[in-house]
Amino acid sequence: MSINFVTDKVKVRVNGRVATVEMNRPEALNALDLEMIKGLVSKLKEISESDDIDVIVLTGNGRAFSAGGDIKTMLSDLSETEFFPVMDCISELVITLYSIPKLTISAVNGAAAGLGLSLALAADYIIADSKSKLAMNFIGIGLIPDGGAHYFLEKKLGELKAKQVIWDGKMMSAAEALELGLIQEVTDNLQESLEARISDWLKRPVQAMIKTKKILADSNRPQLLKILELEKQGQLKMRRTFDHQEGIRAFIEKRTPKFIGK
Template sequence: MSLNGLTEKVSVSVDGRVATVKMNKPETMNALDKEMIKGLIGRLKEISDSDDIDIVVLTGTERAFSSGGDIKAMLKLNDEYDFFSIMDCINELIITLYSLPKITISAVSGAAAGLGFSMALATDHIIAEKRAKLAMNFIGIGLIPDGGAHFFLTKYLGEMKAKQLIWEGKTLSANEALEKGLIHEVAENLEEILQERIEDYLQQPIQAMIKTKKILAELNRPHLLKVLELEKYAQRKMRETEDHKEGILAFTEKRKPKFIGK
């Protein structure tokens, strides 16, 4: 089975025991619509079945790892079935990525925002280029984080700090994210540090590392699945609020929103 190729704006390249999965929609800063999410799920599942791959690198393009969910596509989701369908795809992507029986590395350049940030948090190791910007910024459009962000942020930060990060919706520099413990490395030269990390992993007893990952993923899977379901139904409620409608309007008009708490 050949893993190399392009599917739904998701490209995969294989170099020895390493597969690189690249989100490749630079014109939208790799905004995640349903087509792209399904493309990621499909390629990750193909990689999961390959005994020849031990490390998976998830990356984007120069300006963005991923700017998050595609807001323009979400605005067209008037039907409840369509909304739940895309949320189910998001949940499948996150559980597939988190449980992948490989060592996963996010190589982040440019923006990693919203769902894009959630995806990075679902991997085992995050390297951010020095000029990268990371944001859990759903609050700015009157929504809650999804993609398992409540699960991951609580694991990384604890409940109190996770709430503050979510409520503030602040854009973090790579160094700020490192100081908070949300990422593992900041790179002046992303490709150089990425290759160093890959070479280090390849010299380790990597099957033992993967077995530890499998045990912890299996232990945490029920909790993550519960969080993903809670996020799905809560997000549906948030989409009905006046604050969300105002947040979207303000976003499209490029102005600060005026929230009323309803």
């Protein structure tokens, strides 16, 4: 049986034991604004309560998984009282996806950049289309990664490689991300590979797999929460720097930024 839930910015399709959660702002390359973030949290929590669903697929509608945080939020001059609730919503989304008692897959099509990549990394398994591009590119506008990226990158790559990825901020091909250890699978047919992975998982003792996930997530939760808090405080400071303002101006003007280290 298939059941469909649709909101403006998040679509959920349930087919048997699998729920597909689709970011739905294709005209904005699924950039994450506050409404979408809240919608994702709401739908994930709703799915977590269902005993009938074992696997969640997170993906994006259209040409991208997610191009990152919404540029309007970056451009706005938010005060602490306005900025912190936005960051807290991001933290809630990441913790919810990371800890949810289901097996999760990020199916990456097109770009997964900035906060979009942070979100993808919170899943248990990442499959990327061979033509997709991934980037932890906050540095280009004078910001630090958020969405728990420091935690996920350090866990996956180790401290030295994590810093390199963050500081370089370069766009990686799916093959480069696989070689680095950032993702688990690259494919020329995303849907076919996704179905194969789900079929394999559903033939296994899924509840034992989920219990292992829960044990590790419960153990790691304090560290992830600490990183999310540090990212929130750090990001506020970075938004006040000259380099961030210059990075945003350069982005809008489509030119290379001239950073001064302040």
